[in-house]
Amino acid sequence: MAPKFDKDFVLKTVQERDVHFVRFWFTDVLGMLKSFAVTDTELEGAFEEGMGFDGSSIDGFTRLEESDMVAYPNPDTFQVLPWRPTEQGVGRMFCDIVKPDGSPFEGDPRYALRRVTEKAAKLGFTMYVGPELEYFYFSDDQDTEVLDNGGYFDLTPLDVASDLRRDTVLTLEKMGIPVEYSHHEVAPSQHEIDLRYADALTMADNVMTYRLIVKEIALQNGVYATFMPKPIFGQNGSGMHVHQSLFTKDGNAFFDANDPEGFNLSQTAKHYIAGLLKYAPEFCAVTNPLVNSYKRLVPGFEAPVYIAWARRNRSALVRVPMYKPGKENATRLELRSPDPSANPYLAFAAMLGAGLKGIEEKLPLAPEATNNIFKMSDEELEAAGINTLPGTLGEAIETFAESELMKDVLGEHIHSFYVKNKRAEWDEYRLQVTEWELDRYLSTI
Amino acid sequence: MHMRRALLISDDVHTSAWIRQAMSRLDLSMSEAHARDLAARLAEAELELVVVDGGRAPEPLAQAVENAAAEGLDVRLMMVIEPEALAGLRLPTRLKCDFFVRGGSSDELVVRVRALIWPGEEASTQELVRVGDLTVNLATYQAYLHGAPVDFAYLEYALFAFLVTHPDRAYSREVLLRRVWGTDYYGGSRTVDVHVRRIRAKIGGELSDRLETVRNVGYLWRG
Numbered sequence: 001m002a003p004k005f006d007k008d009f010v011l012k013t014v015q016e017r018d019v020h021f022v023r024f025w026f027t028d029v030l031g032m033l034k035s036f037a038v039t040d041t042e043l044e045g046a047f048e049e050g051m052g053f054d055g056s057s058i059d060g061f062t063r064l065e066e067s068d069m070v071a072y073p074n075p076d077t078f079q080v081l082p083w084r085p086t087e088q089g090v091g092r093m094f095c096d097i098v099k100p101d102g103s104p105f106e107g108d109p110r111y112a113l114r115r116v117t118e119k120a121a122k123l124g125f126t127m128y129v130g131p132e133l134e135y136f137y138f139s140d141d142q143d144t145e146v147l148d149n150g151g152y153f154d155l156t157p158l159d160v161a162s163d164l165r166r167d168t169v170l171t172l173e174k175m176g177i178p179v180e181y182s183h184h185e186v187a188p189s190q191h192e193i194d195l196r197y198a199d200a201l202t203m204a205d206n207v208m209t210y211r212l213i214v215k216e217i218a219l220q221n222g223v224y225a226t227f228m229p230k231p232i233f234g235q236n237g238s239g240m241h242v243h244q245s246l247f248t249k250d251g252n253a254f255f256d257a258n259d260p261e262g263f264n265l266s267q268t269a270k271h272y273i274a275g276l277l278k279y280a281p282e283f284c285a286v287t288n289p290l291v292n293s294y295k296r297l298v299p300g301f302e303a304p305v306y307i308a309w310a311r312r313n314r315s316a317l318v319r320v321p322m323y324k325p326g327k328e329n330a331t332r333l334e335l336r337s338p339d340p341s342a343n344p345y346l347a348f349a350a351m352l353g354a355g356l357k358g359i360e361e362k363l364p365l366a367p368e369a370t371n372n373i374f375k376m377s378d379e380e381l382e383a384a385g386i387n388t389l390p391g392t393l394g395e396a397i398e399t400f401a402e403s404e405l406m407k408d409v410l411g412e413h414i415h416s417f418y419v420k421n422k423r424a425e426w427d428e429y430r431l432q433v434t435e436w437e438l439d440r441y442l443s444t445i
Numbered sequence: 446m447h448m449r450r451a452l453l454i455s456d457d458v459h460t461s462a463w464i465r466q467a468m469s470r471l472d473l474s475m476s477e478a479h480a481r482d483l484a485a486r487l488a489e490a491e492l493e494l495v496v497v498d499g500g501r502a503p504e505p506l507a508q509a510v511e512n513a514a515a516e517g518l519d520v521r522l523m524m525v526i527e528p529e530a531l532a533g534l535r536l537p538t539r540l541k542c543d544f545f546v547r548g549g550s551s552d553e554l555v556v557r558v559r560a561l562i563w564p565g566e567e568a569s570t571q572e573l574v575r576v577g578d579l580t581v582n583l584a585t586y587q588a589y590l591h592g593a594p595v596d597f598a599y600l601e602y603a604l605f606a607f608l609v610t611h612p613d614r615a616y617s618r619e620v621l622l623r624r625v626w627g628t629d630y631y632g633g634s635r636t637v638d639v640h641v642r643r644i645r646a647k648i649g650g651e652l653s654d655r656l657e658t659v660r661n662v663g664y665l666w667r668g
Binding site for chain 1: 598602643
């Protein structure tokens with residue numbers, strides 16, 4: 001067995017690199033990154049005993065009577081922050097949150113994901129995830145003034161954003177987050193950076209880091225980056241397509257060269273897809289958590305609406321990229337509904353939970369969607385048994401509230417907090433009188 | 446042990462080349478100068494070691510370094526001298542110093558310098574691995590590229606250190622998992638690919654080409 005010198009590695013690196021503060025990072029239930037700084041002298045003790053903090057003001061963490069929390073840093077996640085000064089620098093570690101008695105805290109999203117990945121591990125599976133996050137650059141956070149009018153893959157010579165994107169990619173790579181592609185997206189000022197796959201827990205950490213870096217680099221350059229799912233009416237919204245696969249110790253569990261249907265998909269993959277399709281309405285409130293998320297999930301903007309799978313059509317909820325000979329490790333599927341405002345820990349947990357449930361229930365996979373479904377009327381779709389995703393956050397949260405699977409996957413604590421919080425968000429929105437209503441009705445009625 | 450800044454003073458290209466070669470095993474960032482520039486170079490910040498090629502008359506150079514130490518420079522001195530200089534040799538008393546008589550082995554010089562600047566840490570000469578512009582210090586887990594630190598995460602460092610200390614041999618993903626992650630790790634061999642990508646991204650350029658993918662086997666570090 002390899003000697004584990006990870007804590008020593010962190011302590012020595014902190015000393016050698018003149019790191020004075022280490023930020024302890026964790027994530028609240030709504031997906032906001034939380035951080036507190038620990039000085040180098042406290043670090044050794046923090047590895048042994050954790051660092052206590054008051055969790056009562058953190059969204060989704062505690063009821064008041066049990067506000068004491070302890071953060072345990074993961075030495076494997078130690079990283080010097082490249083955008084901080086090199087002298088007296090700053091490092092960071094992701095933390096697990098435990099209760100004062102030492103047991104894992106049920107409100108910690110990282111713990112929720114860890115529980116599901118451990119369940120997968122018992123079945124012999126490791127989940128690998130490769131997300132594609134889209135976002136917009138605007139002049140500031142007050143308005144949606146775009147920086148460019150480029151389109152998909154456009155190389156815009158006077159485009160301040162391509163420099164921003166390059167800086168962002170370089171910073172990500174320095175943080176150990178390799179990038180697969182980055183390019184201009186369809187809408188003006190919209191960009192996409194695709195991350196190389198990693199195991200689900202590491203990738204959820206990476207997504208948190210990624211969102212911070214994109215915003216940080218934008219800020220340094222005097223502009224604003226947003227992951228809001230649909231900031232501009234009439235333009236494409238920002239998604240977080242999630243490529244995913246399961247591996248066993250023998251290789252890709254989704255690949256089967258002898259698939260009788262010719263998709264090169266194993267039974268495991270087919271059940272997994274069927275699970276995603278069946279439970280998509282139930283986990284939609286997690287992968288698409290905002291009122292605004294549902295303004296993206298409308299026909300006509302490459303976002304999925306219908307619960308179907310396909311190999312070519314990018315409006316399907318699940319897309320299976322075409323198999324390339326010799327690339328069995330790349331066999332995967334892509335869930336296209338999530339958006340980048342989601343809590344990545346909960347979103348990956350929900351997807352994996354749904355896929356594993358599909359495997360457990362041996363769900364049969366419906367036939368591949370033909371292009372016709374995107375031209376069918378609502379009645380024709382209903383007759384063909386093709387459902388749609390929830391149309392609003394209100395609909396999504398009620399479906400989520402009823403979901404036994406989500407209660408099981410995310411745990412009672414997170415589930416009940418989430419229902420309460422999101423119902424309140426939806427109610428607040430529902431009571432608004434919008435510009436649209438005034439424009440439409442005031443002068444005529 | 447951590448990287449130290451050193452200055453080599455010599456007017457003889459052969460001697461300075463030999464000393465430089467001998468000391469390349471140490472975690473030093475070494476600059477070189479002629480004897481006439483010694484005084485000016487002593488004003489440099491954070492100098493921790495001066496090696497003087499003193500020949501048969503080392504005293505004037507040693508004196509200059511000793512004076513600087515007396516004025517507050519926290520520096521150690523290594524005098525490289527000819528056998529003829531031994532008879533009348535006076536060692537400076539106001540700073541830590543040692544001497545090495547020419548004709549001795551490079552191993553001796555390394556041990557003496559190590560004892561001088563890393564007292565108590567002079568265990569192994571294998572703690573430092575150099576590949577081109579890259580230095581890996583196995584004692585402090587730090588890697589430097591062109592003198593700038595590479596910010597590895599723990600497992601990236603552990604995998605990288607394993608490969609560079611076992612060069613020119615292909616290792617399967619399974620073996621790497623066992624040796625680096627340990628037998629209790631459950632995660633599948635794809636984890637190795639993920640970490641190799643991250644290492645390549647961090648070291649970049651030509652060096653990343655040395656971390657070769659060996660088809661149907663695993664990975665190899667070309668030494």
